[in-house]
Amino acid sequence: MPYNKNKQQAFEAAQQGATEAFDAYEAIVKDDADYGHQLKHLTQEVNEAYQQINNALETASETQRERLEQYQRDLQQIVEDVNQKQ
Structure with missing residues (x-):
């Protein structure tokens, strides 16, 4: 159970x-x-999200894994979009 x-x-x-x-x-x-300031905050949030996703992937069910992988792709898109604007 735990x-x-x-x-x-x-x-x-x-x-x-x-x-x-x-x-x-x-x-x-x-x-x-x-x-x-906003960019620094965004960078911190994205990095924290990646860490949390990677931790969750270690024990995720198949359904959770699919959702977590989608989050990773969405975060990657954010990173690419921000990098293009700079």
């Missing part, structure tokens, strides 16, 4: 981390004021 609980908690942490990174990305795209 294994399944930890597995679910890891997935939920990864899901929350990805959501926070996506929110930070939306904020940086919509508001150019204080871009440097």
